[in-house]
Structure formats: C-alpha cells, structure tokens
Amino acid sequence: MIFALQNICTLAQNEFFVWVKDFFSPSAGSPWSILLIGLVLCVAGFMLTQIVRLAFRLDPLTDANLAAEISDAFHEAGIAPIEPRVWKARGRVANVAIVGFLPGNQLLLITDAVLERFPRHELIAVISHEIGHLKKKHPLKRVLLASAPLLFLFVDLFSQVGLHRMLADSSIPLAEFAIVIGYVVYIDWLSTSVFSRMEFEADRFAACNATDQPNSQRINDMQAALRRFAKICPAELTKKGGPHPSLAERLIRLDRLFAEIRS
Numbered sequence: 591m592i593f594a595l596q597n598i599c600t601l602a603q604n605e606f607f608v609w610v611k612d613f614f615s616p617s618a619g620s621p622w623s624i625l626l627i628g629l630v631l632c633v634a635g636f637m638l639t640q641i642v643r644l645a646f647r648l649d650p651l652t653d654a655n656l657a658a659e660i661s662d663a664f665h666e667a668g669i670a671p672i673e674p675r676v677w678k679a680r681g682r683v684a685n686v687a688i689v690g691f692l693p694g695n696q697l698l699l700i701t702d703a704v705l706e707r708f709p710r711h712e713l714i715a716v717i718s719h720e721i722g723h724l725k726k727k728h729p730l731k732r733v734l735l736a737s738a739p740l741l742f743l744f745v746d747l748f749s750q751v752g753l754h755r756m757l758a759d760s761s762i763p764l765a766e767f768a769i770v771i772g773y774v775v776y777i778d779w780l781s782t783s784v785f786s787r788m789e790f791e792a793d794r795f796a797a798c799n800a801t802d803q804p805n806s807q808r809i810n811d812m813q814a815a816l817r818r819f820a821k822i823c824p825a826e827l828t829k830k831g832g833p834h835p836s837l838a839e840r841l842i843r844l845d846r847l848f849a850e851i852r853s
Contacts, residue, residue, distance in 0.1 A: 639690040639697050648675040651700070656710060660698070660717055666800060667721045672698040676705060684822045686716045691729035708818060715796055715811035722795025728788045732833075735780055739773050785833030790843050797847055804847035813844050 642648075651657050651674045664671040672688065677699050684703040690696035698720065704713060723729060797809040816837050820827040827837045 636692070636695075639695050642689050642697060642699070647678040648697070648699070649678060651676055653705075656713070659710065659714055663714055663718055663721060667718075667725050667795075669721060669724055672696050674698040674700055677701045679703065681706070684819060686713070686720060688720045688724060688729070691733050696729075703822070707822065708815065711811050712815035712818060715808065715815045718796035718808075719792045719812070722792035723788065725795060726788070726791055728792065732780075732785060732788070735784065736777065739776055781833045782830075786830075786835045789833065789835055789840065793840055793844060794847065797844055804850045806848065806851055809844055809847050813841055816841055816844075 651660075657674065660674055661671040670693070675697055677683070679701045681703045683701045684707070685699070685701050686704055687699050688696055689699060698717070700713075700717075704716070708716070793812060794804075797804055797812050799805045799808070820837050830836050830839075
C-alpha cells in the first residue's frame, strides 16, 4: 500500500497530470474549454449521418423487391421507412445498423457481406431487430443517458462551489481524475446493463408479431440470422462487445420465447 501510494504521488508530478490539474482547476478559462469540447461532440453527434455518408462508400439498394419488403417491415411497426444504403466494405464487415438518432436524419446501413450471405428472411429478421430499436426509442435514450452526466458537469463547472473545485483543491493525488473515472464507470455500467437489455428488447421485437406475442417462425428466423453471424465471425458467439451481449446470450433469450408460445 505504501509503495503504491508513493508511485501515485510520483505520477501526480508528471507534466501530463499537472496539465490535467490545471485544466480542471477553477479558473476562468477551463470551464469554457470543456464546454467547447462538449459542443464539438454534440455537433458531431447531430451530424453523424452526414459524416458516415462522407466517410464510407454507400450505394442505393438496387433490389426493388427487397427494398419493398424492408419498407413493409417499417410500416408494420408503424414507423416511417428509412431508405436503405449498401455499405461497400468489400466483404470485410457483416452488419446491419441504423445510424443517427433524429427522425428524418437516419441511415439504414446494410453491408455487402450481409447482402451476399444472408437469405432474405434472415436479413428481414435482422432489420426488424433494428426497427425494434427505433420503436422503443433506444437511439435517443442512449444519447440522453450517456450525456446526462455531461450536463451535470457543465452546471458544476460554472457554479461557485462545485465538485470540480473541491477536487482541484484536494490534497489527494490525482483527485482531478475522479470525475473522469466516475464517468467511465457510469458508461461501463450503462453498456453492460441498460444498453445490453436494449439489445434483448430489440430481439424480442423482431421475434414477435404486431401484438407482441412470440411467433415461432420469427424466432427461428432471428436465431438463424444470429447463427449465421456467428459463422462469419466465430469470436462473436461468446464475446461481449460493449453494449452488445454475446450471440450465445441472445440465442438463449430467444429460446425462452418458445416457452411463452407453449404456455
């Protein structure tokens, strides 16, 4: 313990950590600097769709029949269709995702690998999963939950007596990192609990009919799609990636829906 404390005290004298202390100190300039960083991040979030359009090669979906089925899936959920775009990733990425959280400013991305390897009914199942996120307003909820502590930080920075002032004046080494560490722990908790639960909710939406009753054919389609993802990338079967539970966990949850049908 003594050895660790000595190392922490030495580390606190490092130029980088001294800069961090000055940055979080209650000076006139630091709150505005952090506010500027926050505004830049907000603008990037609102312009995410435009950034993706510029960064990746996106082509229109040329399969008119598939486009019609996708549109029907949106209408069935009572949501305005999002025009699909094909991400030409040269087969290196297998994914379907909705980018953006503002209605009317979103993209439905389908990678070329998915179009080439997935049967149509499995692809519709995966898209229904993404529609489930929209139906339950998951994209907006994620943004609000992740940004809520930042709002608290902005208020705290401009207050006369705030947490950042107490940390900056503290004699505890590296106390300035408490806010950063707290935010990282909070995001990790969101990812492993709240955001993961959202993935299960979207799976259930894709596996149920319009009255939220499990449908055996939809369950089978969703499970087949997840197994196909596992064949393309075997590591994802047991790997937990941030807000995404493992494919194995999702398959188990889908299995449980069959019990609801039998009951």
